[in-house]
Structure formats: structure tokens, C-alpha cells
Amino acid sequence: MFLTDGGTSEDRLTSEDAFAILGNEYRAEIIRTLGEEQGTEGPRPTLAFSDLYSKADVDIATSQFNYHLQKLVGPFIDKTENGYRLRHEAVALYRTILAGTYTETASLERFQVGVDCYYCDAPIEARYADRRFTVLCSGCGREYSDTTAPPSIVEGNHEALLNRMNQYARHRILAFSKGVCSICANDLRTRVLPGEELGVSGSEQLDVFVHRSCDHCGAQQYMSVGLSLLYNPELIAFFQAQGRDITTTPIWELEFAMTDRFVDVRSTDPWEIALHIEQDGAELELVVDDTLTVLD
Ligand SMILES: [Zn+2]
Ligand SMILES: [Zn+2]
Incomplete structure (x- = not known):
């Protein structure tokens, strides 16, 4: 069986664009918050703006938060009727970060x-x-x-x-x-x-x-x-x-x-x-x- 629930996006980014979008602590926190919400079961969750804002560990105004969120919408996040949801690209990124690939050292x-x-x-x-x-x-x-x-x-x-x-x-x-x-x-x-x-x-x-x-x-x-x-x-x-x-x-x-x-x-x-x-x-x-x- 093969299951997919991916949306489609016509947005194309260069890898430089993608790195630039992600190189910001607030955007990273938005991806982390949505990723954490998912857990290990079920479909990718959707969070309304107010929930996403209150769950994210940031102390910036909603307007600033929204500015960073909108930078992610398209390439990394889908905006649906019910709120915001990680795209598969961002889910993969979130898992790689959890695996400690870029952040941790161990031996x-x-x-x-x-x-x-x-x-x-x-x-x-x-x-x-x-x-x-x-x-x-x-x-x-x-x-x-x-x-x-x-x-x-x-x-x-x-x-x-x-x-x-x-x-x-x-x-x-x-x-x-x-x-x-x-x-x-x-x-x-x-x-x-x-x-x-x-x-x-x-x-x-x-x-x-x-x-x-x-x-x-x-x-x-x-x-x-x-x-x-x-x-x-x-x-x-x-x-x-x-x-x-x-x-x-x-x-x-x-x-x-x-x-x-x-x-x-x-x-x-x-x-x-x-x-x-x-x-x-x-x-x-x-x-x-x-x-x-x-x-x-
Ligand atoms: Zn290859
Ligand atoms: Zn030997």
C-alpha cells in the first residue's frame, strides 16, 4: 500500500532561497511547533494562527510572527481553511533536526x-x-x-x-x-x-x-x-x-x-x-x- 496526503505547490525555490528562508530563529520555531504537534500518529495536524502563535516559544508581536509565518507558506507550510500545516518538505526537515544531524554531537x-x-x-x-x-x-x-x-x-x-x-x-x-x-x-x-x-x-x-x-x-x-x-x-x-x-x-x-x-x-x-x-x-x-x- 502506498499512502500520500501531500498537497501540491507550484512554488519553486532555489536552494539558496530555501536556506535563506530557514535561517531565522522564529521560522525554525514555527516549523518545530508544527512538527511537535504531529507526534507519531495520524495525519499532519493543522493549527489555527492563534494556536500556533500561543504554542510557539517566541516573544514577538503577532504581526511580526505572521510576517515570518507567511515567508514559510508555500515552500514549507500549507495554509488551509482550518489553519497552517507542515508540507512534507518541512516534515523531512523537522525529522532530520530531531535526529540531531545538525545540532548534536555524540560519540x-x-x-x-x-x-x-x-x-x-x-x-x-x-x-x-x-x-x-x-x-x-x-x-x-x-x-x-x-x-x-x-x-x-x-x-x-x-x-x-x-x-x-x-x-x-x-x-x-x-x-x-x-x-x-x-x-x-x-x-x-x-x-x-x-x-x-x-x-x-x-x-x-x-x-x-x-x-x-x-x-x-x-x-x-x-x-x-x-x-x-x-x-x-x-x-x-x-x-x-x-x-x-x-x-x-x-x-x-x-x-x-x-x-x-x-x-x-x-x-x-x-x-x-x-x-x-x-x-x-x-x-x-x-x-x-x-x-x-x-x-x-
Ligand atoms: Zn543521490
Ligand atoms: Zn585484524
Whole structure:
């Protein structure tokens, strides 16, 4: 099911206009007040001018308040018969602010994730700093996962955090692995790059990387071949038959996704890469080209 209750607006703003409109404490407070009114259930609430004015934490005259409110009407707020209501653009903004993306700082000391390094056997650890959740080896320093995430993630105990971050990272991996940008929903460009040509930190960890980038918003991601194929139905079925659900297992526990031990580069021009997994007497081989299309 797909539900939408969005209004339409013909108003078009440049991003400079949008930042300028929002760069004012009273307008930010109006968006916060309407956003808070919504809670987590039901349709977006509508507040009459007098209610909005009395609920907002501002000490300016109604005429001044109205001046700022009218700046938001159109691009960020709809004016209806019953009052004022956030547009979806403003709801998204409000949620991003609540996630602490622009306002808060948080960090987490390193803690163990319960798996040993695939290369040096030292415990693998997780940490959160500078808005990045990183899973890395405490011995050799190899990075296994690095995800940008808002400060609101640090709530709760370590186990719960790891479960949530596994799913949070996966929702991006899933979209990216299907060739869609998880941020702006545009098509991605896919390339296969040899690790030695990459020249960025961590590029020595794998022989080949799958690089996906969005021309629209600039988002990009480097992944192992195994991780790129994480949602391949044959791979899922193969592990399912072994009693393992790779759609929920923390990605750092999946050796085929964290290393390139199961990857065999058959040809580089054109690219032909095999992912070959043997387990409990069963074997699976997926051969892909440079767009990650399964050839065989
Ligand atoms: Zn290590
Ligand atoms: Zn994008």
C-alpha cells in the first residue's frame, strides 16, 4: 500500500532561497511547533494562527510572527481553511533536526561486536565518532563497515545498537545494490575498480571494489563484490538451505561480504568476476560483469 496526503505547490525555490528562508530563529520555531504537534500518529495536524502563535516559544508581536509565518507558506507550510500545516518538505526537515544531524554531537567508545578479524584474529570493534559508525579490527585496523549516521543512534545498549546499525547500513546497501541512490532516489553509476587504482585509505584491503555513485546528489559508496551481491536471491537461497538467514545476520559476520577470499577476477576487459562459495558440501558460483549483472 502506498499512502500520500501531500498537497501540491507550484512554488519553486532555489536552494539558496530555501536556506535563506530557514535561517531565522522564529521560522525554525514555527516549523518545530508544527512538527511537535504531529507526534507519531495520524495525519499532519493543522493549527489555527492563534494556536500556533500561543504554542510557539517566541516573544514577538503577532504581526511580526505572521510576517515570518507567511515567508514559510508555500515552500514549507500549507495554509488551509482550518489553519497552517507542515508540507512534507518541512516534515523531512523537522525529522532530520530531531535526529540531531545538525545540532548534536555524540560519540561512543570502542566496544567489541563479537566477531574476530578475518585477517589477524583480533576482536573486531565498533565505534561512533564524527557522525560515522565504523566497524574495525582492534589489531590490524582493517575497516569492515563505515556508515554515516545521525547522533540519535547512540541510544540504548551495545547489542541493540549493533542490531539497529546492521539494519540501518543494510537499507542503504540494498538501495545501492539495486542501483538506486538511498538519498535522492536517482539512478547510480556502477563501476568495478581494482583496489590498487583507488588510492584512498583502506583500498589495499580488497583486490576489487564496486563503486557506485550518484550524479544527482554526489552520494557514493565502495563495496566488496560479496556485499554488492548481498540481496541476490540465489545467494540468499543458498545460505537459507544451510540454515543461515543472510538478510538479517550482521554484515560484519559475513565473511564473503567482508573479504574478497571468495572472489575470483576472471577477466578485467571486459570485467568478469566470480563469487564462489563452498559450505557444508554445497557450492554456489555467481559470475558478474562490471555492472554487477549476473552472467552465470
Ligand atoms: Zn585484524
Ligand atoms: Zn543521490
